[in-house]
Amino acid sequence: MCKVPSQVNQDWLRVSSLVLILILKGGILTGGMSITVLRTCIFALTACALGAQQLTGDPARGQALFEGKGECLMCHRVNDKGSRYGPDLSTIGASRGRGGGPNISPTGTAAGDPKGLELAMLDPDAEVALANRSVRVVTKDGTVITGRLLNHDNFSVQFIDTQSKLRAFMKSDLKEFAVLTKSPMPSYQDKLNAQEVADLVSYLISLKGPSKP
Ligand code: HEC
Numbered sequence: 001m002c003k004v005p006s007q008v009n010q011d012w013l014r015v016s017s018l019v020l021i022l023i024l025k026g027g028i029l030t031g032g033m034s035i036t037v038l039r040t041c042i043f044a045l046t047a048c049a050l051g052a053q054q055l056t057g058d059p060a061r062g063q064a065l066f067e068g069k070g071e072c073l074m075c076h077r078v079n080d081k082g083s084r085y086g087p088d089l090s091t092i093g094a095s096r097g098r099g100g101g102p103n104i105s106p107t108g109t110a111a112g113d114p115k116g117l118e119l120a121m122l123d124p125d126a127e128v129a130l131a132n133r134s135v136r137v138v139t140k141d142g143t144v145i146t147g148r149l150l151n152h153d154n155f156s157v158q159f160i161d162t163q164s165k166l167r168a169f170m171k172s173d174l175k176e177f178a179v180l181t182k183s184p185m186p187s188y189q190d191k192l193n194a195q196e197v198a199d200l201v202s203y204l205i206s207l208k209g210p211s212k213p
Contacts, residue, residue, distance in 0.1 A: 055198040062203025065196055072200075075162075075185065078207060084164035085148055086185065087132045091209035092117070117201045121192070124183035134184050135159045137169060138176035149179060 066072045067081070075086035092111050110116035110127070119126055135149040135157065147159035147167060157177060158168045171177055188197070 055195050057195075057198035057200070057202030059199070059203040059206045061196075062199035062201070062206075065192070065200055066203055070188070070192070070196075070200065079210075083162075084160050085162050087129075087148070089204065090207055093205040093207040094209060112205070114201050114205060117204050118197055120185075121188045121197060121200065123189070124185040124187055128181065128183050132183075134180040134182075136176070136178050136180055137174050139169070140173060140175050142175070146180075146184065152177075152179075 066078070072089075073082035075083050077084055077086075077088045077090065079090050094112055110120045110129075116127070133149045134146060135152070136144065136146045137157065137159075138144050145161055145167060147161040150158045150160065150166075152158070152171075154171070156168060156170050157174075158166065161167050192200070
């Protein structure tokens, strides 16, 4: 894989491949430098420019974003901070398939998987784990309440509302009840740049729950 220092941005790489192409076109080939060597250079640089999208994230910056500008705590909980409306992300970095152990949350499609975590932020609707479904109810007086579904059966429904409160209703007391397939989480596609997404992913990957003795 191509290692690009984080301060070298893609523009720089584009410019340098352009310069190489110009050298090639102009036929300014010095001494023993063959076209093949130059072509290899250009390919390597192009690969770098493409690969540079896989930026190296910084977990500390990610945490700052998570708790600040990203406003993730408005919906998510990490250890003892934040809301219970969205799924608890305290162990999201622990991969279930790789020795996660039984105390790792079985929820979460994205757990421990950087690509999945990135997708969860950029396109939240793409994959909503069954355990993370949201629910929308309308009471008989017309109040609309949404929340994260905990459980429902023929008669009742229980969920966590946006204020982190546990709500329970008899279905017979509701005018409407619907389990939503879309995510209430906003897409961060236009709100975060590639570096910020990488920082958040590396922070999420670092969340493996309380350390075991
Ligand atoms: C408005 C509330 C809200 C905000 C703000 C929000 N989320 Fe979410 N998030 C949710 C809900 C609800 C889900 C569960 C449904 C889903 O998978 O999209 C979720 C799911 C996720 C998942 C997938 C969890 C899993 O187990 O698969 C990740 C990762 C995530 N959010 C990260 C973030 C990050 C990082 C931020 C801040 C940049 C953020 N969220 C902001 C509500 C929110």
